[in-house]
Amino acid sequence: MNLDVFLSLFSLMLISLAVFLLSKKLKLPYTVLLVIAGSLLIPLSRLEFFSFITSFELTPELLFFVFLPILIFESAYNMNIRNVTENIYSIGSLAVVGLLISTLFVGIGGFYAFEFLGVDIPMLVLLLFGAIISATDPVAVLALFKEYGAPQRLTLIFEGESLFNDATGFAAFLVILDLITEGYHGFSSAGAALFSFVTMLGGGIVFGLIMGFLFAKLIETVKGNEHLEITLTLLVAHFTFILTEVISEHLVIGGQEIRLSSIVATLIASMVIGNFGRYKMSPDVEEYMEKFWGYFAFVTNSLVFILMGLLFADLAIDLNIALWPILLCIVTVVIGRAISVYPLMWLMNKLGRERPIPRNWMHLMAWGSLRGSLAVIMVLLIPDDLTVPNWHFNFSVKDFVSAVTIGSIYFTLLVKATTIGKVMHALGIDALTGMEQVGYHKSKAQIYDKTLHKLDVLLNDQQLTQKQYDRLKLRYESLYQIACLECKNAIGESDSLIENMLRTYALGIQKEELKDIFQRGEIEEKTYKKITNMLSIQTERIKRGQQQVQSVNEHFPIDSLERFVLLVSRLIFWRDHSFKDQELYRYYRALSKISGKVVKELNAVEGSSLSAVFDDKTALEKLLNLYKSIQENTHEKMLAVIHKNEELLSQVNEASAAQSLAVLQEDTLDKLHKNEIITNKLYIMLRHELEQKSH
Incomplete structure (x- = not known):
């Protein structure tokens, strides 16, 4: 009897997978087809060979x-x-x-x-x-x-x-x-x-x-x-x-x-x-x-x-x-x-x-x-x-x-x-907004531009003949030009669409860079959450057609729920959520880094495939000036923190260097193990040694 139950369970899972594949072909909701399939299993279970199907x-x-x-x-x-x-x-x-x-x-x-x-x-x-x-x-x-x-x-x-x-x-x-x-x-x-x-x-x-x-x-x-x-x-x-x-x-x-x-x-x-x-x-x-x-x-x-x-x-x-x-x-x-x-x-x-x-x-x-x-x-x-x-x-x-x-x-x-x-x-709920239409054509242009670069690599690696390369390049260049043209048509006479697209693009760069900084251990959890909160508010403002930031010194308050969470954390775990000098320095340094990354990427837009899409130099210059101002402002605040505590910089740099080296050592060890250069026994021994040193 127990075997019938297990056989029934795994048979139902197998049938579910078949139904999922069928739903993709028929373009019908997966859950709908599952219920229909379940109904059909009752007459099937009356056959002696398939009687186990209803055991689960x-x-x-x-x-x-x-x-x-x-x-x-x-x-x-x-x-x-x-x-x-x-x-x-x-x-x-x-x-x-x-x-x-x-x-x-x-x-x-x-x-x-x-x-x-x-x-x-x-x-x-x-x-x-x-x-x-x-x-x-x-x-x-x-x-x-x-x-x-x-x-x-x-x-x-x-x-x-x-x-x-x-x-x-x-x-x-x-x-x-x-x-x-x-x-x-x-x-x-x-x-x-x-x-x-x-x-x-x-x-x-x-x-x-x-x-x-x-x-x-x-x-x-x-x-x-x-x-x-x-x-x-x-x-x-x-x-x-x-x-x-x-x-x-x-x-x-x-x-x-x-x-x-x-x-x-x-x-x-x-x-x-x-x-x-x-x-x-x-x-x-x-x-x-x-x-x-x-x-x-x-x-x-x-x-x-x-x-x-x-x-x-x-x-x-x-x-x-x-x-x-x-x-x-x-x-x-x-x-x-x-x-x-x-x-x-x-x-x-x-x-x-x-x-x-x-x-x-x-x-x-x-x-x-x-x-x-x-x-x-x-x-x-x-x-x-x-x-x-x-x-x-x-x-x-x-x-x-x-x-x-x-x-x-x-x-x-x-x-x-x-x-x-x-x-x-x-x-009309599925209709694209103005920004979505621009984003749709912009994404297509980027995809085709990446494809054109890949074709050059394939030709150099002799994975394509010259004739095949010429045919494919002609095709994707045409698609790229059409996508750029459609993107410009979607933008039309609007002054705000390109600027909002640029701002969304810049915030995406900041979020990606911030996550990398956090994963490298350069900032604490509360710093990461504080900056993430700031970027989320800015993203929502752009979606609503509002101004992204009011000034480079703007304070982005946490919501009432976050305040409640911090209060609970203080009461239960006696945790101090105020920023110490080292944490404050890392906070401003992280802001400076993500702003600097945006400045670098926006400067690179001019010579990239994005220039065909983001061709509004006024909007580009306006955003560049904003992020340069933010970077300068956060740099000044970093210096103010250092001036307050002259030994802080050497302490932070030493701690950051130690963290970076630890991450590098762990990554190197993981790659050696993954590529089977060292045995499991050596991997465990070395991992244990690294953990001991980190403590």
């Missing part, structure tokens, strides 16, 4: 304690807290208020709709369904958004809503499930439900912050040991989730049971690691981490969606009986989503706390809300023997909720997911 089942424990933490961590780890806080009102209103509106509408509106048709479905059952189906699935939506080119801010709002409403939806689900099992007793039950809902969310946030900072500190402690760093990221997801559940089972304050949301706690802890803990990781681990978790999320989602198809095809309730309830519930859910989007987004625009949300974005928010894995998890968590008063059907409450939930998921995957691209195009 989605159990509530497997989904809840293994799969769900992986999905939460992978999404939350890559979310930028600064971007989230800038859109927190729209994200928060959709994730909390919007979900509750949708849940109540599906429950109450669905009750009266069924009553109108002469079917008596208890309101609490429909509220339970409303809590399950109102949470949007980030995986399916974001994959489609990336494919069809949705605006970055719209994608962020969708992703933020999907992550946070998972927590809200699950909390609402647990509260309503308690009301069904314990009964509704008027105001006291409503008050207890509200208290439970608030403590789940609030307690989850607090516990998530504690776990996030604790694991970030542990990662910093083991920095340099790659296996331990990766293991700690695995632990922060699953350990936070499971420990929150354990605490919720035993936490009693003043005779009142307190339940914390494991989803909220894991979400917050994962965001802390992604935004603060990642700077404490070794450079190689930090680069590898997204691929590592991306793979786990891919496998998890593949299994969940293909097994979702198996669930639907094997429903206990007769599809002929369930068809009309499913259709009625689908209509109710669609209307409930619209009611939870349009009024809230209209109110957000009226309040003016954030940039306005365009109306066409609202249309996509209302239509593009797909449902997925969390809804299946909640359905499986419903007790098989759950019942309510006046339930007179020959199928159970769980069978009914399973049927309408999976039917609604099928609708979002088969209808909404396959039409999102067309809806985006019809609404």
